[in-house]
Amino acid sequence: MEKEMKKxxxxxxxxxxxxxxxxxxxxxxxxxxxxxxxxxxxxxxxxVFGSNGVIQKAQDSKEQTEIGEMREKLEMAKVPVxxxxxxxxxxxxxxxxxxxxxxxxxxxxxxxxxxxxxxxxTTTPGYVFxxxxxxxxxxxxxxxxxxxxxxxxxxxxxxxxxKKTTNSIEIEVVRAEGASNFKYSIKKQGEEYGAAEEKSxxxxxxxxxxxxxxxxxxxxxxxxxxxxxxxxxxxVGEIPLAIDGDVIWTxxxxxxxxxxxxxxxxxxxxxxxxxxxxxxxxxASGVKEKTITGxxxxxxxYARLYDGTSSGKYANIEVxxxxxxTATIKLSGTAVEIGKPLTAEVVQTDNESGINIxxxxxxxxxxxxxxxxxxxxxxxxxxxxxxxxITIPTTTGGTYYLHVLTVDNAGNKVQQISEEIKIxxxxxxxxxxxxxxxxxxxxxxxxxxxxxxxxxxxLVSDKYNGIIHGGVWHEEYFQTDGIxxxxxVGLIKExxxxxxxxxAHGDTYNSYGISNFDSGGIGLSDYNKSGYNGLMVYTNxxxxxxxxxxxxVNKIYSLSGSYNGRTxxxxxxxxxxxxxxNAPISYAxxxxxxxxxxxxxxxxxxFTKEKIYSIRIYNRxxxxxxxxxxxxxxxxxxxxxD
Numbered sequence: 001m002e003k004e005m006k007k008x009x010x011x012x013x014x015x016x017x018x019x020x021x022x023x024x025x026x027x028x029x030x031x032x033x034x035x036x037x038x039x040x041x042x043x044x045x046x047x048v049f050g051s052n053g054v055i056q057k058a059q060d061s062k063e064q065t066e067i068g069e070m071r072e073k074l075e076m077a078k079v080p081v082x083x084x085x086x087x088x089x090x091x092x093x094x095x096x097x098x099x100x101x102x103x104x105x106x107x108x109x110x111x112x113x114x115x116x117x118x119x120x121x122t123t124t125p126g127y128v129f130x131x132x133x134x135x136x137x138x139x140x141x142x143x144x145x146x147x148x149x150x151x152x153x154x155x156x157x158x159x160x161x162x163k164k165t166t167n168s169i170e171i172e173v174v175r176a177e178g179a180s181n182f183k184y185s186i187k188k189q190g191e192e193y194g195a196a197e198e199k200s201x202x203x204x205x206x207x208x209x210x211x212x213x214x215x216x217x218x219x220x221x222x223x224x225x226x227x228x229x230x231x232x233x234x235x236v237g238e239i240p241l242a243i244d245g246d247v248i249w250t251x252x253x254x255x256x257x258x259x260x261x262x263x264x265x266x267x268x269x270x271x272x273x274x275x276x277x278x279x280x281x282x283x284a285s286g287v288k289e290k291t292i293t294g295x296x297x298x299x300x301x302y303a304r305l306y307d308g309t310s311s312g313k314y315a316n317i318e319v320x321x322x323x324x325x326t327a328t329i330k331l332s333g334t335a336v337e338i339g340k341p342l343t344a345e346v347v348q349t350d351n352e353s354g355i356n357i358x359x360x361x362x363x364x365x366x367x368x369x370x371x372x373x374x375x376x377x378x379x380x381x382x383x384x385x386x387x388x389x390i391t392i393p394t395t396t397g398g399t400y401y402l403h404v405l406t407v408d409n410a411g412n413k414v415q416q417i418s419e420e421i422k423i424x425x426x427x428x429x430x431x432x433x434x435x436x437x438x439x440x441x442x443x444x445x446x447x448x449x450x451x452x453x454x455x456x457x458x459l460v461s462d463k464y465n466g467i468i469h470g471g472v473w474h475e476e477y478f479q480t481d482g483i484x485x486x487x488x489v490g491l492i493k494e495x496x497x498x499x500x501x502x503x504a505h506g507d508t509y510n511s512y513g514i515s516n517f518d519s520g521g522i523g524l525s526d527y528n529k530s531g532y533n534g535l536m537v538y539t540n541x542x543x544x545x546x547x548x549x550x551x552x553v554n555k556i557y558s559l560s561g562s563y564n565g566r567t568x569x570x571x572x573x574x575x576x577x578x579x580x581x582n583a584p585i586s587y588a589x590x591x592x593x594x595x596x597x598x599x600x601x602x603x604x605x606x607f608t609k610e611k612i613y614s615i616r617i618y619n620r621x622x623x624x625x626x627x628x629x630x631x632x633x634x635x636x637x638x639x640x641x642d
Contacts, residue, residue: 115161
């Protein structure tokens with residue numbers, strides 16, 4: 001019995017223990033269940049309400065949709081503006097368009113100019129877009145719709161560039177409501193930030209910057225209890241190359257340069273013919289133009305602008321004469337008989353660098369067209385004045401044209417061609433029968449006149465060209481100085497001969513127009529006659545014929561002397577004088593003919609001062625009629641009085 005009671009007690013105890021254990025397990029399960037439920041609830045709440053939850057994703061999706069739609073509307077707004085402007089418009093037209101379409105409420109409030117070509121545009125839903133406008137603000141494609149940077153109420157502080165110069169940047173902190181403790185710092189590209197400047201104002205100016213430099217600006221502030229930092233990169237403006245110049249020719253080959261600028265707030269700097277940093281002349285503040293005088297062709301003026309800290313790039317203004325000179329030709333006639341006078345008045349003009357008179361030349365030839373500007377082609381003569389009358393040779397008949405080469409001091413060349421000139425055979429002309437030597441100062445080259453020749457061309461043949469020793473050429477005559485100037489004609493020993501000259505005597509006697517006196521010979525001179533023109537011929541001694549009239553200094557005379565083996569004849573301006581000699585001429589064996597002196601062999605002495613216009617030698621004695629014919633031709637050509 002006792003055993004059964006103990007057994008029942010044990011069973012009862014076991015039951016109690018089991019009950020307790022069952023109750024413990026149930027409580028734990030409950031707790032676990034609750035915890036699991038809480039976790040599941042948290043997960044559910046997070047999935048639904050969390051930052052990455054269903055609701056947030058739905059909201060984000062909605063915002064992205066709205067942002068995309070707004071971006072599309074902003075893009076489409078460019079189209080009608082572009083069309084209305086025929087492809088060209090001002091950016092203000094676009095702002096007006098998006099306002100009229102209701103994309104923004106008020107363009108004066110909702111558009112913030114950052115000062116660097118970017119704008120913050122707040123749309124009517126509150127989304128803020130960054131819009132970039134390229135430097136050319138006239139073309140629609142240069143308006144770029146950027147990213148949406150958020151909604152206005154959620155945006156942090158920003159930086160707006162209020163003004164930038166070539167050495168400063170002024171900024172303003174935007175969206176600064178509720179912000180304080182502003183700290184401003186700046187660094188140049190490649191460098192570190194300098195010390196920050198703390199102030200309460202939302203505006204700040206960074207000065208003393210380098211033109212064209214790229215700087216990063218940092219602003220720190222406390223807003224709504226949080227520290228906010230924003231940075232912005234800005235390029236400082238460069239000093240404009242906004243300087244120009246005008247070249248003004250002032251006459252006499254000189255010019256001035258006027259340099260000027262329309263820009264405000266700069267000073268003009270300039271220098272002449274070279275770049276040296278220590279040589280710039282800086283004009284006073286407010287001076288917007290400067291005239292530099294006394295310049296010539298080839299001078300260069302360099303000019304630039306100075307902003308008080310730095311200088312800009314320079315422009316150069318060169319004094320350059322690119323304008324060809326001009327020339328006019330006024331003929332005294334377009335048709336003339338052979339031997340008759342013909343002149344041309346040539347006026348050469350250059351209002352810039354001026355005429356280079358030493359390079360101006362002329363030639364008379366048969367070319368009606370352009371012969372170019374090569375100086376070697378202009379063999380007729382040179383000019384000494386910009387307005388000059390030249391004598392045109394008329395010794396040969398034909399159709400001719402006067403070509404004038406005009407050159408200015410800048411090297412510009414131009415050719416001027418005259419009207420057609422007809423030189424016609426005259427009723428009279430020089431006798432050509434027996435003519436072996438013919439020198440003409442007007443046509444001393446055989447192709448016109450030149451002042452730099454050393455050989456006087458024989459117009460009859462290539463024989464007996466005159467070798468020139470000294471002397472000075474003029475347009476119509478060869479001038480000897482009476483000291484050492486003369487012309488070597490060569491060796492001529494004709495038994496019958498005529499020698500003729502057109503000369504003007506200088507202020508000395510013993511003038512020898514042409515002779516080969518050397519214990520023989522013949523010549524036209526005033527030898528030992530104290531100022532009388534005459535002929536001397538050597539036949540068993542010197543025989544002399546003279547006019548018995550003193551010549552006049554610088555008066556032109558046509559002289560002719562001949563010998564036919566018996567009779568010597570002398571003519572002075574058509575007046576005849578003769579002498580019977582009846583003996584042959586005796587010549588020295590090797591004595592040449594000379595102009596302007598008395599020869600001895602192949603040398604010369606007893607020089608004379610005279611102007612020699614023309615020389616003719618015949619290998620026969622001309623008749624009286626022939627001498628008079630030549631005399632009339634001389635008068636026609638040289639236009640002198642008896």
